[in-house]
Amino acid sequence: MRVEGFTERNLQLAGWEIVLTTYRLGDLYHCKADNAAPGATLARTSAPSKEEAEEKAIRRAEELLLRTKRRSASKP
Amino acid sequence: MGEYAHPEAIVSTDWVSQRLGEANVRIVEVDVDTRAWREGHLPGAITWDWQTQLCDTVRRDILPKEDFARLMSRSGIANDTTVILYGDNNNWFAAWAFWQLRLYGHPDARLMNGGRRKWLSEGRELTVDVVPVTPADYHPQCADFENRAFLPEVLAAVRMNSGSLVDVREPEEFSGEILAPPGLNETCQRGGHIPGARNIPWEAVCNPDGTFRSADELRALYAAHGIDGSATAICYCRIGERSSHTWFVLKYLLGFPKVKNYDGSWTEWGNLIGAPIELGPAQWEQGQ
Incomplete structure:
Protein backbone atom coordinates (compact mmCIF):
# COMPACT_ATOMS: atom_id res chain seq x y z
CA MET A 1 0.00 0.00 0.00
CA ARG A 2 1.19 3.45 -0.79
CA VAL A 3 0.86 6.40 1.53
CA GLU A 4 -1.66 8.85 0.13
CA GLY A 5 -2.63 12.40 1.01
CA PHE A 6 0.16 13.08 3.48
CA THR A 7 -0.51 16.45 5.12
CA GLU A 8 0.93 18.39 8.02
CA ARG A 9 -0.57 21.48 9.59
CA ASN A 10 0.17 23.50 12.70
CA LEU A 11 -2.47 24.69 15.11
CA GLN A 12 -2.75 26.18 18.56
CA LEU A 13 -4.24 24.00 21.26
CA ALA A 14 -4.51 24.81 24.96
CA GLY A 15 -1.85 27.46 24.60
CA TRP A 16 0.64 25.27 22.75
CA GLU A 17 1.47 24.78 19.12
CA ILE A 18 0.91 21.29 17.77
CA VAL A 19 1.53 19.61 14.43
CA LEU A 20 -1.23 17.46 13.03
CA THR A 21 -0.04 14.85 10.54
CA THR A 22 -2.60 12.90 8.55
CA TYR A 23 -2.33 10.34 5.77
CA ARG A 24 -4.32 7.55 4.23
CA LEU A 25 -3.16 3.96 4.04
CA GLY A 26 -5.57 1.54 2.44
CA ASP A 27 -9.04 2.09 3.87
CA LEU A 28 -7.93 3.98 6.95
CA TYR A 29 -6.87 7.52 7.72
CA HIS A 30 -4.14 7.81 10.31
CA CYS A 31 -3.52 10.94 12.29
CA LYS A 32 -1.01 11.94 14.92
CA ALA A 33 -0.74 15.06 16.98
CA ASP A 34 2.73 16.11 18.12
CA ASN A 35 3.76 19.07 20.19
CA ALA A 36 5.50 21.39 17.72
CA ALA A 37 8.55 21.57 19.94
CA PRO A 38 10.24 19.28 20.60
CA GLY A 39 7.99 17.09 18.43
CA ALA A 40 6.85 14.38 20.82
CA THR A 41 3.74 12.48 19.85
CA LEU A 42 0.71 13.19 22.01
CA ALA A 43 -1.98 11.25 20.19
CA ARG A 44 -2.24 8.73 17.39
CA THR A 45 -5.58 7.77 15.93
CA SER A 46 -7.09 5.89 12.99
CA ALA A 47 -10.55 6.22 11.48
CA PRO A 48 -12.43 5.66 8.21
CA SER A 49 -12.49 9.42 7.57
CA LYS A 50 -9.85 12.11 7.81
CA GLU A 51 -12.12 14.35 9.88
CA GLU A 52 -12.82 11.66 12.44
CA ALA A 53 -9.17 10.69 12.79
CA GLU A 54 -8.12 14.32 13.25
CA GLU A 55 -10.91 15.12 15.68
CA LYS A 56 -9.99 12.21 17.93
CA ALA A 57 -6.29 13.16 17.86
CA ILE A 58 -7.01 16.79 18.67
CA ARG A 59 -9.26 15.86 21.57
CA ARG A 60 -6.68 13.57 23.13
CA ALA A 61 -3.82 16.02 22.58
CA GLU A 62 -5.78 18.78 24.23
CA GLU A 63 -6.41 16.65 27.31
CA LEU A 64 -2.70 16.09 27.70
CA LEU A 65 -1.64 19.65 26.96
CA LEU A 66 -4.00 21.04 29.58
CA ARG A 67 -1.97 19.20 32.20
CA THR A 68 1.25 21.06 31.42
CA LYS A 69 2.08 23.71 33.99
CA ARG A 70 4.22 26.74 33.30
CA ARG A 71 6.47 27.79 36.16
CA SER A 72 8.62 30.73 36.99
CA ALA A 73 12.01 30.41 35.32
CA SER A 74 13.70 32.57 37.92
CA LYS A 75 14.39 32.13 41.60
CA PRO A 76 11.38 33.31 43.67
CA MET B 1 26.05 13.55 1.62
CA GLY B 2 29.76 13.36 0.83
CA GLU B 3 30.54 16.45 2.82
CA TYR B 4 29.86 14.76 6.13
CA ALA B 5 32.73 13.31 8.13
CA HIS B 6 31.19 9.83 8.02
CA PRO B 7 28.78 9.75 5.09
CA GLU B 8 28.57 5.98 5.40
CA ALA B 9 26.53 6.43 8.60
CA ILE B 10 23.46 7.80 6.80
CA VAL B 11 21.47 6.61 3.84
CA SER B 12 18.70 8.25 1.85
CA THR B 13 15.15 7.02 1.44
CA ASP B 14 15.99 6.29 -2.20
CA TRP B 15 18.95 4.17 -1.17
CA VAL B 16 16.78 2.18 1.21
CA SER B 17 13.97 1.73 -1.32
CA GLN B 18 16.43 0.08 -3.69
CA ARG B 19 17.60 -2.39 -1.07
CA LEU B 20 14.36 -3.66 0.40
CA GLY B 21 14.63 -7.38 0.87
CA GLU B 22 18.41 -7.63 0.47
CA ALA B 23 19.79 -10.56 2.40
CA ASN B 24 22.46 -8.83 4.48
CA VAL B 25 20.45 -5.70 5.24
CA ARG B 26 18.11 -5.52 8.22
CA ILE B 27 15.77 -2.55 8.44
CA VAL B 28 14.62 -1.65 11.93
CA GLU B 29 12.02 0.93 12.88
CA VAL B 30 12.44 2.49 16.31
CA ASP B 31 9.74 4.97 17.26
CA VAL B 32 9.03 7.25 20.16
CA ASP B 33 5.44 6.16 19.76
CA THR B 34 5.72 2.42 19.46
CA ARG B 35 2.29 2.14 17.82
CA ALA B 36 3.58 3.71 14.62
CA TRP B 37 5.12 0.51 13.24
CA ARG B 38 1.84 -1.39 13.57
CA GLU B 39 0.08 1.31 11.60
CA GLY B 40 2.36 0.59 8.66
CA HIS B 41 6.10 0.19 8.11
CA LEU B 42 8.72 -0.23 5.40
CA PRO B 43 8.41 -3.59 3.66
CA GLY B 44 10.52 -6.10 5.56
CA ALA B 45 11.17 -3.81 8.50
CA ILE B 46 11.07 -5.13 12.02
CA THR B 47 10.63 -2.94 15.09
CA TRP B 48 12.31 -2.47 18.45
CA ASP B 49 10.43 -1.04 21.40
CA TRP B 50 12.69 1.45 23.21
CA GLN B 51 10.73 0.99 26.45
CA THR B 52 11.16 -2.78 26.65
CA GLN B 53 13.85 -3.87 24.18
CA LEU B 54 16.48 -1.13 24.24
CA CYS B 55 16.95 -0.76 27.96
CA ASP B 56 17.45 -2.73 31.11
CA THR B 57 13.88 -3.26 32.24
CA VAL B 58 14.77 -3.52 35.93
CA ARG B 59 17.31 -0.80 36.69
CA ARG B 60 17.71 2.36 34.66
CA ASP B 61 20.43 1.55 32.16
CA ILE B 62 21.08 0.66 28.56
CA LEU B 63 20.52 -2.85 27.34
CA PRO B 64 22.86 -5.29 29.12
CA LYS B 65 25.34 -7.03 26.84
CA GLU B 66 23.63 -10.43 27.00
CA ASP B 67 20.24 -8.91 26.23
CA PHE B 68 21.74 -6.91 23.39
CA ALA B 69 23.16 -10.09 21.89
CA ARG B 70 19.79 -11.79 22.26
CA LEU B 71 17.99 -8.89 20.59
CA MET B 72 20.39 -8.89 17.65
CA SER B 73 20.13 -12.62 17.27
CA ARG B 74 16.31 -12.66 17.38
CA SER B 75 16.28 -9.81 14.89
CA GLY B 76 18.26 -11.88 12.42
CA ILE B 77 21.26 -9.59 12.75
CA ALA B 78 24.74 -11.08 12.54
CA ASN B 79 27.93 -9.16 13.21
CA ASP B 80 28.32 -8.40 9.51
CA THR B 81 24.71 -7.32 8.88
CA THR B 82 24.06 -3.80 7.67
CA VAL B 83 21.48 -2.36 10.06
CA ILE B 84 19.34 0.48 8.73
CA LEU B 85 17.57 2.38 11.47
CA TYR B 86 14.71 4.78 11.03
CA GLY B 87 11.88 6.09 13.12
CA ASP B 88 9.47 8.84 13.93
CA ASN B 89 10.38 12.33 15.16
CA ASN B 90 13.23 12.54 12.66
CA ASN B 91 14.91 9.48 14.14
CA TRP B 92 15.02 10.29 17.87
CA PHE B 93 14.95 6.72 19.06
CA ALA B 94 16.52 5.39 15.89
CA ALA B 95 19.53 7.46 16.93
CA TRP B 96 19.22 6.04 20.45
CA ALA B 97 19.39 2.52 18.95
CA PHE B 98 22.31 3.57 16.72
CA TRP B 99 24.15 4.83 19.80
CA GLN B 100 23.72 1.47 21.57
CA LEU B 101 24.79 -0.45 18.48
CA ARG B 102 27.98 1.62 18.47
CA LEU B 103 28.52 1.12 22.20
CA TYR B 104 28.48 -2.62 21.59
CA GLY B 105 30.70 -2.33 18.54
CA HIS B 106 28.31 -3.17 15.71
CA PRO B 107 30.36 -2.11 12.69
CA ASP B 108 27.71 -1.24 10.13
CA ALA B 109 24.75 0.75 11.44
CA ARG B 110 23.18 3.57 9.45
CA LEU B 111 20.36 6.06 9.90
CA MET B 112 17.82 6.64 7.15
CA ASN B 113 18.02 10.39 6.64
CA GLY B 114 14.67 12.03 7.40
CA GLY B 115 13.28 8.94 9.09
CA ARG B 116 9.71 7.71 8.92
CA ARG B 117 8.26 11.14 8.20
CA LYS B 118 10.25 11.59 5.00
CA TRP B 119 9.31 8.13 3.77
CA LEU B 120 5.62 8.89 4.39
CA SER B 121 5.76 12.35 2.87
CA GLU B 122 7.21 10.86 -0.31
CA GLY B 123 4.19 8.59 -0.66
CA ARG B 124 6.27 5.44 -0.52
CA GLU B 125 5.21 1.87 0.12
CA LEU B 126 4.14 0.79 3.61
CA THR B 127 2.93 -2.58 4.78
CA VAL B 128 1.41 -4.10 7.88
CA ASP B 129 2.91 -7.50 7.06
CA VAL B 130 5.25 -9.05 9.59
CA VAL B 131 8.21 -10.82 8.05
CA PRO B 132 9.47 -14.07 9.56
CA VAL B 133 12.96 -13.67 10.99
CA THR B 134 15.57 -16.38 11.10
CA PRO B 135 17.74 -15.93 14.20
CA ALA B 136 21.43 -15.22 13.61
CA ASP B 137 24.59 -15.71 15.62
CA TYR B 138 25.66 -12.51 17.29
CA HIS B 139 28.69 -11.76 19.43
CA PRO B 140 28.76 -8.24 20.85
CA GLN B 141 31.88 -6.54 22.05
CA CYS B 142 32.15 -5.28 25.61
CA ALA B 143 30.43 -1.93 25.90
CA ASP B 144 32.74 0.92 24.94
CA PHE B 145 31.82 3.91 27.06
Whole structure:
Protein backbone atom coordinates (compact mmCIF):
# COMPACT_ATOMS: atom_id res chain seq x y z
CA MET A 1 0.00 0.00 0.00
CA ARG A 2 1.19 3.45 -0.79
CA VAL A 3 0.86 6.40 1.53
CA GLU A 4 -1.66 8.85 0.13
CA GLY A 5 -2.63 12.40 1.01
CA PHE A 6 0.16 13.08 3.48
CA THR A 7 -0.51 16.45 5.12
CA GLU A 8 0.93 18.39 8.02
CA ARG A 9 -0.57 21.48 9.59
CA ASN A 10 0.17 23.50 12.70
CA LEU A 11 -2.47 24.69 15.11
CA GLN A 12 -2.75 26.18 18.56
CA LEU A 13 -4.24 24.00 21.26
CA ALA A 14 -4.51 24.81 24.96
CA GLY A 15 -1.85 27.46 24.60
CA TRP A 16 0.64 25.27 22.75
CA GLU A 17 1.47 24.78 19.12
CA ILE A 18 0.91 21.29 17.77
CA VAL A 19 1.53 19.61 14.43
CA LEU A 20 -1.23 17.46 13.03
CA THR A 21 -0.04 14.85 10.54
CA THR A 22 -2.60 12.90 8.55
CA TYR A 23 -2.33 10.34 5.77
CA ARG A 24 -4.32 7.55 4.23
CA LEU A 25 -3.16 3.96 4.04
CA GLY A 26 -5.57 1.54 2.44
CA ASP A 27 -9.04 2.09 3.87
CA LEU A 28 -7.93 3.98 6.95
CA TYR A 29 -6.87 7.52 7.72
CA HIS A 30 -4.14 7.81 10.31
CA CYS A 31 -3.52 10.94 12.29
CA LYS A 32 -1.01 11.94 14.92
CA ALA A 33 -0.74 15.06 16.98
CA ASP A 34 2.73 16.11 18.12
CA ASN A 35 3.76 19.07 20.19
CA ALA A 36 5.50 21.39 17.72
CA ALA A 37 8.55 21.57 19.94
CA PRO A 38 10.24 19.28 20.60
CA GLY A 39 7.99 17.09 18.43
CA ALA A 40 6.85 14.38 20.82
CA THR A 41 3.74 12.48 19.85
CA LEU A 42 0.71 13.19 22.01
CA ALA A 43 -1.98 11.25 20.19
CA ARG A 44 -2.24 8.73 17.39
CA THR A 45 -5.58 7.77 15.93
CA SER A 46 -7.09 5.89 12.99
CA ALA A 47 -10.55 6.22 11.48
CA PRO A 48 -12.43 5.66 8.21
CA SER A 49 -12.49 9.42 7.57
CA LYS A 50 -9.85 12.11 7.81
CA GLU A 51 -12.12 14.35 9.88
CA GLU A 52 -12.82 11.66 12.44
CA ALA A 53 -9.17 10.69 12.79
CA GLU A 54 -8.12 14.32 13.25
CA GLU A 55 -10.91 15.12 15.68
CA LYS A 56 -9.99 12.21 17.93
CA ALA A 57 -6.29 13.16 17.86
CA ILE A 58 -7.01 16.79 18.67
CA ARG A 59 -9.26 15.86 21.57
CA ARG A 60 -6.68 13.57 23.13
CA ALA A 61 -3.82 16.02 22.58
CA GLU A 62 -5.78 18.78 24.23
CA GLU A 63 -6.41 16.65 27.31
CA LEU A 64 -2.70 16.09 27.70
CA LEU A 65 -1.64 19.65 26.96
CA LEU A 66 -4.00 21.04 29.58
CA ARG A 67 -1.97 19.20 32.20
CA THR A 68 1.25 21.06 31.42
CA LYS A 69 2.08 23.71 33.99
CA ARG A 70 4.22 26.74 33.30
CA ARG A 71 6.47 27.79 36.16
CA SER A 72 8.62 30.73 36.99
CA ALA A 73 12.01 30.41 35.32
CA SER A 74 13.70 32.57 37.92
CA LYS A 75 14.39 32.13 41.60
CA PRO A 76 11.38 33.31 43.67
CA MET B 1 26.05 13.55 1.62
CA GLY B 2 29.76 13.36 0.83
CA GLU B 3 30.54 16.45 2.82
CA TYR B 4 29.86 14.76 6.13
CA ALA B 5 32.73 13.31 8.13
CA HIS B 6 31.19 9.83 8.02
CA PRO B 7 28.78 9.75 5.09
CA GLU B 8 28.57 5.98 5.40
CA ALA B 9 26.53 6.43 8.60
CA ILE B 10 23.46 7.80 6.80
CA VAL B 11 21.47 6.61 3.84
CA SER B 12 18.70 8.25 1.85
CA THR B 13 15.15 7.02 1.44
CA ASP B 14 15.99 6.29 -2.20
CA TRP B 15 18.95 4.17 -1.17
CA VAL B 16 16.78 2.18 1.21
CA SER B 17 13.97 1.73 -1.32
CA GLN B 18 16.43 0.08 -3.69
CA ARG B 19 17.60 -2.39 -1.07
CA LEU B 20 14.36 -3.66 0.40
CA GLY B 21 14.63 -7.38 0.87
CA GLU B 22 18.41 -7.63 0.47
CA ALA B 23 19.79 -10.56 2.40
CA ASN B 24 22.46 -8.83 4.48
CA VAL B 25 20.45 -5.70 5.24
CA ARG B 26 18.11 -5.52 8.22
CA ILE B 27 15.77 -2.55 8.44
CA VAL B 28 14.62 -1.65 11.93
CA GLU B 29 12.02 0.93 12.88
CA VAL B 30 12.44 2.49 16.31
CA ASP B 31 9.74 4.97 17.26
CA VAL B 32 9.03 7.25 20.16
CA ASP B 33 5.44 6.16 19.76
CA THR B 34 5.72 2.42 19.46
CA ARG B 35 2.29 2.14 17.82
CA ALA B 36 3.58 3.71 14.62
CA TRP B 37 5.12 0.51 13.24
CA ARG B 38 1.84 -1.39 13.57
CA GLU B 39 0.08 1.31 11.60
CA GLY B 40 2.36 0.59 8.66
CA HIS B 41 6.10 0.19 8.11
CA LEU B 42 8.72 -0.23 5.40
CA PRO B 43 8.41 -3.59 3.66
CA GLY B 44 10.52 -6.10 5.56
CA ALA B 45 11.17 -3.81 8.50
CA ILE B 46 11.07 -5.13 12.02
CA THR B 47 10.63 -2.94 15.09
CA TRP B 48 12.31 -2.47 18.45
CA ASP B 49 10.43 -1.04 21.40
CA TRP B 50 12.69 1.45 23.21
CA GLN B 51 10.73 0.99 26.45
CA THR B 52 11.16 -2.78 26.65
CA GLN B 53 13.85 -3.87 24.18
CA LEU B 54 16.48 -1.13 24.24
CA CYS B 55 16.95 -0.76 27.96
CA ASP B 56 17.45 -2.73 31.11
CA THR B 57 13.88 -3.26 32.24
CA VAL B 58 14.77 -3.52 35.93
CA ARG B 59 17.31 -0.80 36.69
CA ARG B 60 17.71 2.36 34.66
CA ASP B 61 20.43 1.55 32.16
CA ILE B 62 21.08 0.66 28.56
CA LEU B 63 20.52 -2.85 27.34
CA PRO B 64 22.86 -5.29 29.12
CA LYS B 65 25.34 -7.03 26.84
CA GLU B 66 23.63 -10.43 27.00
CA ASP B 67 20.24 -8.91 26.23
CA PHE B 68 21.74 -6.91 23.39
CA ALA B 69 23.16 -10.09 21.89
CA ARG B 70 19.79 -11.79 22.26
CA LEU B 71 17.99 -8.89 20.59
CA MET B 72 20.39 -8.89 17.65
CA SER B 73 20.13 -12.62 17.27
CA ARG B 74 16.31 -12.66 17.38
CA SER B 75 16.28 -9.81 14.89
CA GLY B 76 18.26 -11.88 12.42
CA ILE B 77 21.26 -9.59 12.75
CA ALA B 78 24.74 -11.08 12.54
CA ASN B 79 27.93 -9.16 13.21
CA ASP B 80 28.32 -8.40 9.51
CA THR B 81 24.71 -7.32 8.88
CA THR B 82 24.06 -3.80 7.67
CA VAL B 83 21.48 -2.36 10.06
CA ILE B 84 19.34 0.48 8.73
CA LEU B 85 17.57 2.38 11.47
CA TYR B 86 14.71 4.78 11.03
CA GLY B 87 11.88 6.09 13.12
CA ASP B 88 9.47 8.84 13.93
CA ASN B 89 10.38 12.33 15.16
CA ASN B 90 13.23 12.54 12.66
CA ASN B 91 14.91 9.48 14.14
CA TRP B 92 15.02 10.29 17.87
CA PHE B 93 14.95 6.72 19.06
CA ALA B 94 16.52 5.39 15.89
CA ALA B 95 19.53 7.46 16.93
CA TRP B 96 19.22 6.04 20.45
CA ALA B 97 19.39 2.52 18.95
CA PHE B 98 22.31 3.57 16.72
CA TRP B 99 24.15 4.83 19.80
CA GLN B 100 23.72 1.47 21.57
CA LEU B 101 24.79 -0.45 18.48
CA ARG B 102 27.98 1.62 18.47
CA LEU B 103 28.52 1.12 22.20
CA TYR B 104 28.48 -2.62 21.59
CA GLY B 105 30.70 -2.33 18.54
CA HIS B 106 28.31 -3.17 15.71
CA PRO B 107 30.36 -2.11 12.69
CA ASP B 108 27.71 -1.24 10.13
CA ALA B 109 24.75 0.75 11.44
CA ARG B 110 23.18 3.57 9.45
CA LEU B 111 20.36 6.06 9.90
CA MET B 112 17.82 6.64 7.15
CA ASN B 113 18.02 10.39 6.64
CA GLY B 114 14.67 12.03 7.40
CA GLY B 115 13.28 8.94 9.09
CA ARG B 116 9.71 7.71 8.92
CA ARG B 117 8.26 11.14 8.20
CA LYS B 118 10.25 11.59 5.00
CA TRP B 119 9.31 8.13 3.77
CA LEU B 120 5.62 8.89 4.39
CA SER B 121 5.76 12.35 2.87
CA GLU B 122 7.21 10.86 -0.31
CA GLY B 123 4.19 8.59 -0.66
CA ARG B 124 6.27 5.44 -0.52
CA GLU B 125 5.21 1.87 0.12
CA LEU B 126 4.14 0.79 3.61
CA THR B 127 2.93 -2.58 4.78
CA VAL B 128 1.41 -4.10 7.88
CA ASP B 129 2.91 -7.50 7.06
CA VAL B 130 5.25 -9.05 9.59
CA VAL B 131 8.21 -10.82 8.05
CA PRO B 132 9.47 -14.07 9.56
CA VAL B 133 12.96 -13.67 10.99
CA THR B 134 15.57 -16.38 11.10
CA PRO B 135 17.74 -15.93 14.20
CA ALA B 136 21.43 -15.22 13.61
CA ASP B 137 24.59 -15.71 15.62
CA TYR B 138 25.66 -12.51 17.29
CA HIS B 139 28.69 -11.76 19.43
CA PRO B 140 28.76 -8.24 20.85
CA GLN B 141 31.88 -6.54 22.05
CA CYS B 142 32.15 -5.28 25.61
CA ALA B 143 30.43 -1.93 25.90
CA ASP B 144 32.74 0.92 24.94
CA PHE B 145 31.82 3.91 27.06
CA GLU B 146 33.87 6.40 25.08
CA ASN B 147 30.54 7.57 23.73
CA ARG B 148 28.68 7.67 27.02
CA ALA B 149 28.91 10.16 29.89
CA PHE B 150 28.05 9.18 33.43
CA LEU B 151 27.11 11.52 36.24
CA PRO B 152 30.59 11.82 37.86
CA GLU B 153 32.06 12.99 34.57
CA VAL B 154 29.35 15.60 34.13
CA LEU B 155 29.77 16.80 37.71
CA ALA B 156 33.51 17.11 37.12
CA ALA B 157 32.97 18.99 33.88
CA VAL B 158 30.76 21.49 35.70
CA ARG B 159 33.12 21.82 38.66
CA MET B 160 36.19 22.37 36.50
CA ASN B 161 34.35 24.26 33.80
CA SER B 162 35.79 21.84 31.27
CA GLY B 163 34.14 20.23 28.32
CA SER B 164 31.14 21.55 26.49
CA LEU B 165 27.69 20.71 27.72
CA VAL B 166 25.08 20.75 24.98
CA ASP B 167 21.50 20.85 26.22
CA VAL B 168 19.30 19.91 23.26
CA ARG B 169 15.93 20.50 24.93
CA GLU B 170 13.57 23.32 24.06
CA PRO B 171 14.25 26.79 25.52
CA GLU B 172 11.25 26.48 27.88
CA GLU B 173 12.63 23.24 29.29
CA PHE B 174 16.11 24.71 29.47
CA SER B 175 14.97 27.81 31.34
CA GLY B 176 12.91 25.83 33.84
CA GLU B 177 9.55 27.13 32.70
CA ILE B 178 8.33 23.60 32.05
CA LEU B 179 9.59 20.30 33.45
CA ALA B 180 8.79 18.17 30.41
CA PRO B 181 7.75 18.78 26.81
CA PRO B 182 4.15 20.02 26.53
CA GLY B 183 1.68 17.22 27.16
CA LEU B 184 4.19 14.73 28.56
CA ASN B 185 4.49 13.57 32.15
CA GLU B 186 6.76 15.54 34.44
CA THR B 187 9.50 13.18 35.53
CA CYS B 188 11.82 15.39 37.55
CA GLN B 189 11.60 17.45 40.67
CA ARG B 190 13.34 20.58 39.44
CA GLY B 191 13.50 22.55 36.22
CA GLY B 192 16.39 24.43 34.67
CA HIS B 193 19.68 23.31 33.19
CA ILE B 194 23.17 22.22 34.09
CA PRO B 195 25.34 25.28 34.79
CA GLY B 196 27.39 26.32 31.79
CA ALA B 197 25.33 24.36 29.26
CA ARG B 198 24.63 25.75 25.82
CA ASN B 199 21.07 25.43 24.54
CA ILE B 200 20.95 24.09 21.01
CA PRO B 201 17.58 22.34 20.53
CA TRP B 202 17.84 19.06 18.66
CA GLU B 203 15.71 20.17 15.73
CA ALA B 204 18.12 22.97 14.85
CA VAL B 205 20.12 20.34 12.96
CA CYS B 206 17.26 19.40 10.63
CA ASN B 207 15.90 20.76 7.38
CA PRO B 208 12.12 21.22 7.10
CA ASP B 209 11.83 17.75 5.54
CA GLY B 210 13.56 16.16 8.51
CA THR B 211 16.88 15.45 6.81
CA PHE B 212 20.10 16.72 8.31
CA ARG B 213 21.36 20.14 7.37
CA SER B 214 24.62 20.41 5.46
CA ALA B 215 27.93 19.97 7.23
CA ASP B 216 28.76 23.66 6.74
CA GLU B 217 25.46 24.72 8.28
CA LEU B 218 25.90 22.34 11.19
CA ARG B 219 29.45 23.46 11.82
CA ALA B 220 28.36 27.10 11.84
CA LEU B 221 25.42 26.34 14.15
CA TYR B 222 27.62 24.77 16.81
CA ALA B 223 30.52 27.18 16.36
CA ALA B 224 28.15 30.04 17.17
CA HIS B 225 27.69 28.42 20.58
CA GLY B 226 31.37 27.73 21.12
CA ILE B 227 31.18 24.04 20.20
CA ASP B 228 33.96 23.33 17.72
CA GLY B 229 35.25 19.88 18.62
CA SER B 230 38.26 21.09 20.57
CA ALA B 231 36.80 19.98 23.91
CA THR B 232 34.76 16.94 24.84
CA ALA B 233 31.14 17.64 24.01
CA ILE B 234 28.60 16.14 26.41
CA CYS B 235 25.07 16.11 25.04
CA TYR B 236 21.98 15.76 27.19
CA CYS B 237 18.22 16.21 27.02
CA ARG B 238 15.52 14.78 29.28
CA ILE B 239 15.99 11.02 28.97
CA GLY B 240 18.84 10.73 26.48
CA GLU B 241 17.23 10.06 23.13
CA ARG B 242 17.11 13.56 21.67
CA SER B 243 20.71 13.95 22.80
CA SER B 244 21.70 10.74 21.01
CA HIS B 245 20.45 12.45 17.84
CA THR B 246 22.76 15.41 18.50
CA TRP B 247 25.56 13.02 19.51
CA PHE B 248 25.18 11.43 16.07
CA VAL B 249 25.44 14.81 14.37
CA LEU B 250 28.55 15.89 16.24
CA LYS B 251 30.26 12.51 15.98
CA TYR B 252 29.32 11.23 12.54
CA LEU B 253 28.33 14.25 10.50
CA LEU B 254 30.88 16.72 11.86
CA GLY B 255 33.49 14.20 12.95
CA PHE B 256 34.25 15.74 16.34
CA PRO B 257 36.62 13.34 18.10
CA LYS B 258 35.21 13.45 21.61
CA VAL B 259 31.45 13.41 21.91
CA LYS B 260 29.45 11.73 24.64
CA ASN B 261 25.78 11.18 25.26
CA TYR B 262 24.79 11.75 28.88
CA ASP B 263 21.76 9.47 28.89
CA GLY B 264 21.02 10.14 32.54
CA SER B 265 20.16 13.60 31.24
CA TRP B 266 17.78 15.94 33.01
CA THR B 267 15.74 13.18 34.64
CA GLU B 268 18.89 12.26 36.54
CA TRP B 269 20.32 15.74 37.15
CA GLY B 270 16.98 17.40 37.96
CA ASN B 271 16.25 14.78 40.61
CA LEU B 272 19.63 14.85 42.35
CA ILE B 273 19.92 16.22 45.85
CA GLY B 274 22.24 19.18 45.85
CA ALA B 275 23.10 19.31 42.16
CA PRO B 276 23.77 22.87 40.93
CA ILE B 277 21.09 24.23 38.62
CA GLU B 278 20.79 27.38 36.57
CA LEU B 279 17.43 28.88 35.72
CA GLY B 280 16.55 31.11 32.80
CA PRO B 281 18.38 31.44 29.51
CA ALA B 282 21.96 30.29 29.16
CA GLN B 283 24.33 32.50 31.09
CA TRP B 284 27.09 31.61 28.65
CA GLU B 285 25.02 33.02 25.79
CA GLN B 286 24.24 36.20 27.71
CA GLY B 287 27.91 36.82 28.35
CA GLN B 288 28.75 36.79 24.63
